[in-house]
Amino acid sequence: MPRRKSFYEDSGSNAQEHMLEQNLQALMAPQRPQTTDLPIARIRPNPFQARRNFDDIGELAAAIRAQGFTTRLRVRPDPLEPDSFQLVFGERRLRAAEEAGLTMVPCEVAHHTDDEMIEIGLAENIQRRDLDPMEEARAFRIFIDQRGYTERRLAERIGKDRGYIQNRLALLRAPEEVQQLVAQRPDALSAARAIAQLPTVEQRQQLIEGVASGALTHKDVLALVNSASLAPASRPTVVDHKQGDADIPAQPRESVSVSTTSSPLTRALDRDILAVRAVFARWRLVLPKRQASRWCRAK
Numbered sequence: 001m002p003r004r005k006s007f008y009e010d011s012g013s014n015a016q017e018h019m020l021e022q023n024l025q026a027l028m029a030p031q032r033p034q035t036t037d038l039p040i041a042r043i044r045p046n047p048f049q050a051r052r053n054f055d056d057i058g059e060l061a062a063a064i065r066a067q068g069f070t071t072r073l074r075v076r077p078d079p080l081e082p083d084s085f086q087l088v089f090g091e092r093r094l095r096a097a098e099e100a101g102l103t104m105v106p107c108e109v110a111h112h113t114d115d116e117m118i119e120i121g122l123a124e125n126i127q128r129r130d131l132d133p134m135e136e137a138r139a140f141r142i143f144i145d146q147r148g149y150t151e152r153r154l155a156e157r158i159g160k161d162r163g164y165i166q167n168r169l170a171l172l173r174a175p176e177e178v179q180q181l182v183a184q185r186p187d188a189l190s191a192a193r194a195i196a197q198l199p200t201v202e203q204r205q206q207l208i209e210g211v212a213s214g215a216l217t218h219k220d221v222l223a224l225v226n227s228a229s230l231a232p233a234s235r236p237t238v239v240d241h242k243q244g245d246a247d248i249p250a251q252p253r254e255s256v257s258v259s260t261t262s263s264p265l266t267r268a269l270d271r272d273i274l275a276v277r278a279v280f281a282r283w284r285l286v287l288p289k290r291q292a293s294r295w296c297r298a299k
Contacts, residue, residue, distance in 0.1 A: 050139035
């Protein structure tokens with residue numbers, strides 16, 4: 001069964017992934033789980049689940065029907081419902097098992113606090129690349145606002161650097177239509193960041209449609225945003241009041257740079273290349289619509 005595609009251009013090195021796996025194992029290590037088969041009807045979802053979209057359940061269910069359920073789910077006793085359990089992680093597998101017609105699944109039963117439930121579930125989802133960028137951003141916001149985490153502590157707990165946390169949180173400050181683009185096209189995250197710099201909905205929407213349709217690439221978007229000659233706005237700050245963290249500047253504007261250390265002729269050529277790239281990007285964006293309009297009039 002292929003994993004969900006990783007869309008994170010800053011997902012980290014192999015060393016970061018190894019650290020994430022070690023942190024996940026450390027969270028679960030103090031517990032000595034009991035292994036048993038449990039009825040699916042007695043297992044409730046993790047109440048702190050960050051993931052909202054569950055893809056390819058049908059494919060995984062078909063694999064389970066063919067090969068059986070070959071892993072174990074981690075659960076804890078439900079603190080509110082006797083004789084029931086809450087899932088720590090593995091909701092996609094649980095849903096697929098139910099769709100495959102299973103009534104019992106193999107489980108590890110261990111006692112976990114709410115904080116451990118949140119951390120383990122988030123770390124496991126990140127390790128498997130199961131969350132899209134917006135789901136990660138919302139989960140990080142909950143950690144900070146509701147659980148009292150600082151960005152630094154959260155980064156340490158999930159095996160990422162602080163910049164990773166900041167970049168995800170910045171998505172929550174983007175315009176709604178840009179957030180929707182990221183949710184629909186996580187692979188367009190860099191383009192979405194550039195589009196968010198445009199000041200009007202009309203400007204942003206045109207580029208969003210181009211990215212969503214595949215007419216515009218990331219470089220096209222950067223060229224168009226830069227060619228708009230927008231005055232640079234003052235950089236806002238994100239204030240983290242937890243444990244005295246200093247104000248953190250928002251992510252700087254991404255741009256196609258024109259070198260200031262090269263010769264005047266080279267700088268002029270760089271600007272010309274940027275302008276030509278923007279023209280071609282506009283053509284790719286506009287020509288299909290004009291051709292469609294002419295075709296309709298010809299009919």
